[in-house]
Amino acid sequence: MTAELGLILLLIAAALAALQFGLGAISLRNPQAGGHASIKPVAVLQGIAVALSFLCLIWVFLETDLSVKLVAANSHPDKPLLYKFAGAWGNHEGSMLLWVTVLGIAGGAVALFEKRLKVTSLTATLAAQAAISIGFYAFLLFASNPFERLNPAPETGQGLNPLLQDPGLAFHPPTLYFGYVGMSVAFSFAVGALITREVGPTFARAMRPWVLIAWIFLTLGIVAGSYWAYYELGWGGWWFWDPVENASLMPWLATTALLHSVTVLATRDGLRAWTVMLAVVAFSMSMVGTFLVRSGILTSVHAFAVDPKRGAFILALLALYIGGALTLFGLRIGTVREGNRFDPLSREGALVANNLLLSAILGIVMVGTLYPLIAESLTGEKLSVGPPYFNATTGPLALILVAVMAAGPVLRWRRDEWSAMARRLALPILFGAAALLAVVLSAPGIGILPLLGLVLAIGVGAASLAPLWKRNLRRTPLFTWGMVISHLGVAISMAGMASESAFTKETLTAVTVGETRSVGPWSVTLKEVHPVAGPNWTAMEGAMEARRGSTLIASATQARMFASPPTETNEAAISTVWDGQLYLVLGKHQPDGRWQVRMWWKPFVTLIWLGGILIALGGLLAMIGRLRRELKPKGEAA
Amino acid sequence: MKAKNQRLTLILVAVAAMIGAALLAMSALKDEAAYFYSPADLAAARPSADQALRLGGMVADKSIKREADGVTITFMVTDGKAQTPVRFKGIAPDLFKENSGVVAEGKLGADGVFVADNILAKHDERYMPPQMDGKMHKTGKVE
Numbered sequence: 015m016t017a018e019l020g021l022i023l024l025l026i027a028a029a030l031a032a033l034q035f036g037l038g039a040i041s042l043r044n045p046q047a048g049g050h051a052s053i054k055p056v057a058v059l060q061g062i063a064v065a066l067s068f069l070c071l072i073w074v075f076l077e078t079d080l081s082v083k084l085v086a087a088n089s090h091p092d093k094p095l096l097y098k099f100a101g102a103w104g105n106h107e108g109s110m111l112l113w114v115t116v117l118g119i120a121g122g123a124v125a126l127f128e129k130r131l132k133v134t135s136l137t138a139t140l141a142a143q144a145a146i147s148i149g150f151y152a153f154l155l156f157a158s159n160p161f162e163r164l165n166p167a168p169e170t171g172q173g174l175n176p177l178l179q180d181p182g183l184a185f186h187p188p189t190l191y192f193g194y195v196g197m198s199v200a201f202s203f204a205v206g207a208l209i210t211r212e213v214g215p216t217f218a219r220a221m222r223p224w225v226l227i228a229w230i231f232l233t234l235g236i237v238a239g240s241y242w243a244y245y246e247l248g249w250g251g252w253w254f255w256d257p258v259e260n261a262s263l264m265p266w267l268a269t270t271a272l273l274h275s276v277t278v279l280a281t282r283d284g285l286r287a288w289t290v291m292l293a294v295v296a297f298s299m300s301m302v303g304t305f306l307v308r309s310g311i312l313t314s315v316h317a318f319a320v321d322p323k324r325g326a327f328i329l330a331l332l333a334l335y336i337g338g339a340l341t342l343f344g345l346r347i348g349t350v351r352e353g354n355r356f357d358p359l360s361r362e363g364a365l366v367a368n369n370l371l372l373s374a375i376l377g378i379v380m381v382g383t384l385y386p387l388i389a390e391s392l393t394g395e396k397l398s399v400g401p402p403y404f405n406a407t408t409g410p411l412a413l414i415l416v417a418v419m420a421a422g423p424v425l426r427w428r429r430d431e432w433s434a435m436a437r438r439l440a441l442p443i444l445f446g447a448a449a450l451l452a453v454v455l456s457a458p459g460i461g462i463l464p465l466l467g468l469v470l471a472i473g474v475g476a477a478s479l480a481p482l483w484k485r486n487l488r489r490t491p492l493f494t495w496g497m498v499i500s501h502l503g504v505a506i507s508m509a510g511m512a513s514e515s516a517f518t519k520e521t522l523t524a525v526t527v528g529e530t531r532s533v534g535p536w537s538v539t540l541k542e543v544h545p546v547a548g549p550n551w552t553a554m555e556g557a558m559e560a561r562r563g564s565t566l567i568a569s570a571t572q573a574r575m576f577a578s579p580p581t582e583t584n585e586a587a588i589s590t591v592w593d594g595q596l597y598l599v600l601g602k603h604q605p606d607g608r609w610q611v612r613m614w615w616k617p618f619v620t621l622i623w624l625g626g627i628l629i630a631l632g633g634l635l636a637m638i639g640r641l642r643r644e645l646k647p648k649g650e651a652a
Numbered sequence: 653m654k655a656k657n658q659r660l661t662l663i664l665v666a667v668a669a670m671i672g673a674a675l676l677a678m679s680a681l682k683d684e685a686a687y688f689y690s691p692a693d694l695a696a697a698r699p700s701a702d703q704a705l706r707l708g709g710m711v712a713d714k715s716i717k718r719e720a721d722g723v724t725i726t727f728m729v730t731d732g733k734a735q736t737p738v739r740f741k742g743i744a745p746d747l748f749k750e751n752s753g754v755v756a757e758g759k760l761g762a763d764g765v766f767v768a769d770n771i772l773a774k775h776d777e778r779y780m781p782p783q784m785d786g787k788m789h790k791t792g793k794v795e
Contacts, residue, residue, distance in 0.1 A: 248743075288662070352659045370666060374673035381677040385685070396688030398706055400757070403684035407676050522742060524722020581747065601723075601743035608722045610743050 017082050020070030021161040024111075027063035027118060028151035030056055031144045034121075038141020042134065042209065050137050054125040057140050060147070061122025068102075068115040071160055075102040081167035084108060084160050090173040092550045100184040101174045106308060106324075107160035109187060113304065114150045116195035121147065124199055130220040130644070131203075132212055139199075139206030146198055149331040157327045176551070176576040176583050182242035186235060190262055193232025194300040197265055199224040200272065201297035204290045205339055208346045213286045218279035219644060221293070225276060226637040229269045230630045236262050237626035248584035248599045250614045252514070252622055255404040260383040261303030264376055268296035271372040273633075274365045282427055284353035284362055288369070294343060298336045299376070305332050306383070357429035364422030371415040378407045409463050416470050416508060419501055420477035439477055446473025460516050467512030475505035492639025500632025507625025513594075513618040520615075524601075524608040534615030536560045536596055541568075543600070543609060551576045556600035556609065558587055565591070571600040595619050686757065691734040699760060707736060707766050708755045716750055729754060729766070740768040748773035 041049025356362035449472035478501035519534035571587035594617035601610025715728035756768035
């Protein structure tokens with residue numbers, strides 16, 4: 015009965031969303047009707063109903079109710095409990111239910127916690143949020159019902175794609191979805207503000223924490239996804255410019271831009287139209303990403319099923335919401351006054367540069383991601399766009415962006431002097447120059463992008479601390495700390511990327527048991543190969559021993575075979591030492607008795623994800639800092 | 653800024669930046685986009701040797717051969733009409749086997765052997781590359 019209960023809850027949630035939208039529309043037309051008071055509880059109830067529906071889905075997966083079509087197609091009674099649980103969203107229908115669940119919860123959270131926004135704006139925001147929900151409820155109910163029954167029930171399930179059978183599945187998709195779909199709040203805020211013509215600092219301050227929290231989740235989701243791909247795929251790479259990765263990067267770029275422009279709007283009442291535009295674009299990118307991933311037009315571990323009807327459905331929703339929001343923007347933006355002015359050399363100027371560069375990168379990533387699809391539908395020509403394109407185009411822009419990032423925080427609002435900026439940045443520039451000299455002397459053959467990356471990382475790392483100079487660290491506001499830590503995270507992550515791309519050593523070879531090969535400074539021996547068995551797989555495990563000077567590391571890499579569905583995966587042996595990671599993969603057993611082994615030595619590769627976590631941590635500090643400061647005067651701080 | 657209309661200036665700067673980005677993207681696309689070929693297409697088109705491309709089809713039956721270094725393999729990709737020999741150094745993906753779908757990324761050598769830097773394999777229709785889907789049967793495409 016759990017499946018039926020889930021479906022009923024989903025229907026109730028859809029009805030509540032329709033009610034929420036209706037109440038919003040009525041009370042915006044007729045403010046006396048009293049709809050403002052009742053829309054909030056409806057939004058909360060809708061969030062609760064859809065969350066309960068999602069719990070029902072988790073429940074049928076936990077008990078492996080094979081009479082539910084989705085469970086039969088994606089689960090198996092022998093699967094470990096964690097993957098039964100996480101398997102609920104490791105498929106098309108379940109992940110879409112998670113999507114609308116986050117949408118509903120986000121709307122409910124806005125209704126519960128948003129106290130700063132004017133009541134009419136809040137009503138319009140909740141109505142906009144409901145409008146998005148309605149479309150995706152319809153998508154679930156008409157094209158992707160997760161609770162569909164099978165009659166008769168099969169004897170056993172087909173199992174979960176083994177690449178997904180990893181603890182990462184429990185963490186990465188929900189985190190990413192909270193970020194992805196959390197951006198719907200910014201979208202609804204923007205639509206609400208356009209409808210009620212309330213684009214100003216109050217709107218910006220109210221929206222900022224919501225943007226921050228979505229951005230934190232998005233950042234963590236991307237970092238987690240990157241590390242997951244790194245260790246699970248066994249290819250030694252941390253970013254593949256896969257369209258699905260791009261689908262998560264695009265909203266992140268737009269949200270990062272929004273995060274910076276909303277600060278200009280909140281602090282200086284500038285960039286009004288632009289900020290509203292970015293809020294619309296950011297969530298549009300989330301929906302484009304959903305379309306790319308869920309329509310099945312991409313080849314990917316994320317593209318669970320190919321069903322043209324679904325793709326067309328999502329495309330129609332996409333056109334409706336993005337088109338609707340842009341039309342509203344076009345109609346109303348003329349009535350939004352121009353904001354306060356500023357000099358080109360000022361904090362605002364640097365933030366505008368940040369926004370333009372992020373938007374340019376976003377545009378380039380989008381062109382590269384969509385071009386193959388568009389080219390095929392127009393000319394029938396099949397092509398793909400890969401890392402060479404993305405690295406050549408986004409690399410230089412990212413370096414300029416990071417250089418601007420060093421200068422921005424030390425500039426004053428409204429206007430500043432070049433000489434003053436140079437004075438404040440003297441020390442970081444010195445650090446960068448020293449780094450340049452050190453790198454050129456120690457690694458003469460280094461490529462230009464990694465060289466600039468390393469030099470900028472050092473300089474920018476020093477510059478990111480500059481806003482703390484000569485300040486009483488205890489009295490420095492928490493959001494300033496947040497900015498410093500996020501920017502430092504960018505520098506650290508970039509150092510990791512540059513080091514990985516410049517200094518990685520790779521050895522690809524075939525060895526017999528007992529043989530030793532070297533990779534970079536390490537001598538690696540294949541000690542033995544033996545079979546091992548897991549809960550739903552068997553594997554050949556290679557015991558490896560790596561030696562560098564007096565350091566000795568033992569590790570194990572597995573080639574796993576899953577029975578259901580019949581698939582093999584590689585579990586890389588990744589050993590972390592202070593200055594990098596040793597990445598070993600056991601390949602195929604050759605007919606002559608040798609084993610293929612692929613080995614990488616990746617100096618400081620861990621900095622990539624460490625920096626990413628710092629970026630998110632900075633966001634968290636900024637959010638707490640902002641909330642504390644803004645809630646205090648009203649006496650609402652708990 | 654002394655300009656009469658700062659908003660106009662900002663819009664112009666933004667438009668200029670976007671046009672710049674678009675030009676950069678277009679020029680890079682021209683150089684870097686890898687076109688998708690089936691063995692029959694490849695035989696007909698003969699692209700130049702430095703052109704990055706993708707070759708898709710099925711791994712021909714009993715065509716996988718191993719070289720002495722233990723990490724290089726050669727095999728034939730077929731689409732039923734033509735065959736292309738492929739050489740690949742690396743660990744073949746788990747799902748790579750004879751009589752199943754494959755997409756090889758790399759360049760066509762002067763000797764007619766396709767040198768792959770990367771191999772993508774899909775083990776059943778559920779994970780069949782959409783490019784191949786279009787080649788083999790005309791369904792599964794979003795209009």
